Amino acid sequence: MSEFLSVIFSEEFLSTVIRVLVPLLFASMSAYIASLAGIPNIAVEGIMLMSALFAVLGSYWTQSSWLGLLISIGAGLVMALILILCTIKMGTNPILVGIALNTFSASFTVFLLYLFTQNKGTSASLASIVLPIVNVPIIEKIPVLRAIFSGQYTITYVCILSMILLAVLVYQTPLGMRMKAAGLDERAAKTAGIDVNKVRIIAVLISGLLAALGGAYMTTGYLSIFTKNMIAGRGWIGIAAQAMGGTNMLGVAITTFVFSLFQAVTNVFSLYDLPSELINIIPYVGVLLGIIIFSVSTYRNSKKG
Amino acid sequence: MKKIITVILVLMMALGMFACVATTAPATEEPPAEATAAAEQTEATEAPAAEKIYKVAVLVPFIGDQSYFDSVNAGRLAVEDYPNVETTLIEMGEDKSKWESYYLDACEGGYDLIVGGNNDAEEYFYAAAKQYPDQKFFNFDYVNHVELPNVFAVTYNTPELGYVAGTAASLITQSSMPKANAEKIVGIVVGMDFPAMNDFVSGFCQICYENGVQVLIGYPESFTDSAKAKEIALNMYAQGADVVWQVAGGAGLGVFEAAAEADKYAFGVDSDQTIALSGQPNLAATIVTSFYKDCGASVKYAVDMLIAGTYPTGAKTLGIKEGAVGLIQNQQYIDMVPQEIRDQIDAQVAKVAAGEVTVISALADDAAWQDIKAKATAPLN
Numbered sequence A: 001m002s003e004f005l006s007v008i009f010s011e012e013f014l015s016t017v018i019r020v021l022v023p024l025l026f027a028s029m030s031a032y033i034a035s036l037a038g039i040p041n042i043a044v045e046g047i048m049l050m051s052a053l054f055a056v057l058g059s060y061w062t063q064s065s066w067l068g069l070l071i072s073i074g075a076g077l078v079m080a081l082i083l084i085l086c087t088i089k090m091g092t093n094p095i096l097v098g099i100a101l102n103t104f105s106a107s108f109t110v111f112l113l114y115l116f117t118q119n120k121g122t123s124a125s126l127a128s129i130v131l132p133i134v135n136v137p138i139i140e141k142i143p144v145l146r147a148i149f150s151g152q153y154t155i156t157y158v159c160i161l162s163m164i165l166l167a168v169l170v171y172q173t174p175l176g177m178r179m180k181a182a183g184l185d186e187r188a189a190k191t192a193g194i195d196v197n198k199v200r201i202i203a204v205l206i207s208g209l210l211a212a213l214g215g216a217y218m219t220t221g222y223l224s225i226f227t228k229n230m231i232a233g234r235g236w237i238g239i240a241a242q243a244m245g246g247t248n249m250l251g252v253a254i255t256t257f258v259f260s261l262f263q264a265v266t267n268v269f270s271l272y273d274l275p276s277e278l279i280n281i282i283p284y285v286g287v288l289l290g291i292i293i294f295s296v297s298t299y300r301n302s303k304k305g
Numbered sequence B: 001m002k003k004i005i006t007v008i009l010v011l012m013m014a015l016g017m018f019a020c021v022a023t024t025a026p027a028t029e030e031p032p033a034e035a036t037a038a039a040e041q042t043e044a045t046e047a048p049a050a051e052k053i054y055k056v057a058v059l060v061p062f063i064g065d066q067s068y069f070d071s072v073n074a075g076r077l078a079v080e081d082y083p084n085v086e087t088t089l090i091e092m093g094e095d096k097s098k099w100e101s102y103y104l105d106a107c108e109g110g111y112d113l114i115v116g117g118n119n120d121a122e123e124y125f126y127a128a129a130k131q132y133p134d135q136k137f138f139n140f141d142y143v144n145h146v147e148l149p150n151v152f153a154v155t156y157n158t159p160e161l162g163y164v165a166g167t168a169a170s171l172i173t174q175s176s177m178p179k180a181n182a183e184k185i186v187g188i189v190v191g192m193d194f195p196a197m198n199d200f201v202s203g204f205c206q207i208c209y210e211n212g213v214q215v216l217i218g219y220p221e222s223f224t225d226s227a228k229a230k231e232i233a234l235n236m237y238a239q240g241a242d243v244v245w246q247v248a249g250g251a252g253l254g255v256f257e258a259a260a261e262a263d264k265y266a267f268g269v270d271s272d273q274t275i276a277l278s279g280q281p282n283l284a285a286t287i288v289t290s291f292y293k294d295c296g297a298s299v300k301y302a303v304d305m306l307i308a309g310t311y312p313t314g315a316k317t318l319g320i321k322e323g324a325v326g327l328i329q330n331q332q333y334i335d336m337v338p339q340e341i342r343d344q345i346d347a348q349v350a351k352v353a354a355g356e357v358t359v360i361s362a363l364a365d366d367a368a369w370q371d372i373k374a375k376a377t378a379p380l381n
Helices: A002-008 A011-036 A046-063 A063-088 A094-117 A146-151 A152-171 A174-184 A186-189 A196-222 A234-245 A247-268 A276-280 A282-304 B002-044 B070-082 B097-108 B123-129 B158-173 B195-210 B224-239 B248-261 B295-308 B331-335 B339-353 B366-377
Strands: B055-060 B086-093 B114-115 B136-139 B151-156 B185-190 B214-218 B241-245 B266-272 B288-295 B314-318 B326-329
Touching: A002 A247, A011 A146, A011 A152, A011 A174, A011 A196, A011 A234, A011 B224, A046 A063, A046 A094, A046 A196, A046 A234, A046 B151, A063 A094, A063 B195, A146 B366, A152 A174, A152 A196, A152 A247, A152 B224, A174 A186, A174 A196, A174 A276, A186 A196, A196 A234, A196 B224, A234 A247, A247 A276, A247 A282, A247 B224, A276 A282, B055 B070, B055 B097, B055 B295, B070 B086, B070 B288, B070 B295, B070 B331, B097 B114, B114 B195, B123 B136, B123 B248, B123 B266, B136 B295, B151 B295, B158 B185, B158 B195, B158 B241, B158 B266, B158 B326, B158 B339, B185 B195, B185 B224, B185 B248, B195 B214, B195 B366, B214 B266, B214 B366, B224 B241, B224 B248, B241 B248, B241 B331, B248 B266, B326 B339
Parallel strands: B055 B086, B055 B114, B114 B136, B136 B151, B151 B314, B185 B214, B185 B241, B241 B266, B266 B288
Antiparallel strands: B288 B326
């Protein structure tokens, strides 16, 4: 047990949590911004998977990891555009489009993989290139901080930056306010003169961008090979975190952090001679407990009100 | 309102008709195809000059996993080269609810031999075999064999494979190889925690325990989540493991990523994984050797018997002695591992082949497996 605690309270563990956190945070923020504007985007998983593949293919085609990242973002945006086209322009139920995009993505990635690598499982035979690991000059010498802010993959820093920008967008700009308004009450927003469709299109595009970055993270550093179905539910965990945090961005971020903390603890626990069935349900039990606490508190608040 | 209901009802009925047509269509089309196949066969027997063409169907969920199913497919491609063999690869997909119909369709397809089975698909495989007693079946990797006169099944001595892998791992961790550390710890990343997978681990633990080496076992509980497998392997390396064996299919690629990042060793599984990783030389460089389970060779073996007219029935276990399991001895292995360690591994392999070692099987003896697992994973003092 002492050995276990020494692992948990180490700098290495902290950077593990960050590594696990980044894709989940992108996923939950992607779900957050779309649902803030009133379009629930459940295609996060599919967009991530598609972008993860295109990051590999792109960097292989162009032999440049940065161009690969751009191509991967492009793929994510195309998926978001399909969602926009179907829901906003043609009035389809966003949940249905989301399901369609997820199933499409799961199979289409395998199809593309086979097309370009003659292999249906992995991209291991492609010489794709990853983004560098960034060592920040001064911070890399400060204990604890260096585990979080130095020696991480490039997209981790993109993640930090995009979270700040997103917070500014949502809480400090008129556009952020309009998104909230469009999400809260479409008709009221329209009456107030907001172009609801335009606001929603922007929100879904940002959602696609964030999910694409989350997918690209998986194959441009964290891992270098695309494996079939490699997102493995991270998009869904992000959506669950969004559901708990609701319209509160900090709430969503904290929930996501707790999820990744549980996930990292699970990874450490799994090396001890404990029943793996029990270990692997830790993150999900964590989610369930979180939801119970959340519902109880909302219930109490509603009673007070 | 009534109108809408009528329209819906009519539509549903029309769709229902389509559904009936869709399900019955293949059945009505099938008999003529079968008849022609049968006619061809009788023609073949009537004219002895024309050789009989053996039609073989191979049913797997998918190919392209770089290991297990690809090895089966390699066996199929090997027999495809025979002048008198025609093979069909049937990829059933991952939706198990459809597998039964794939097997039944194959039984109606007029094949001489149906190759399929393995842990996941056995239920459907044996159900089809029961229903079609005249059809010959070959189970390329059985776990729960059902004795039927028309089925021949093989399994591989995975505990022996684990034992050999454990031998190599425990020798490397105690060696002075450049990336080996002082701690006597090795790791194994196993896709999921169930007996057929633990069969890889029991022999591994047994020899490591005998050699005084601690084993870290990690289950990502997924065959596709390579990120999780990577995190688990990174933890193992951080705790002092210098070599980790991946037995986790596609997810296992994450182990090689971890080995490259931690600058340590890894073992591959099922087939020579340095070939599969040709696009990523830095990952391939971490692989000391791969421990294979040659399903392809047994597919070829079964087809050979079929052609010779001596198709067997019953079940058979293939191990080190038969060459069905073992380790890849490529140039990279020879370059990385010093001669004396290779000799020691070879000596241990010879011992297993000669039957001098009793290897614990997690599948056959759960109590012994739990016991060795507890002993081998206990921290060293």
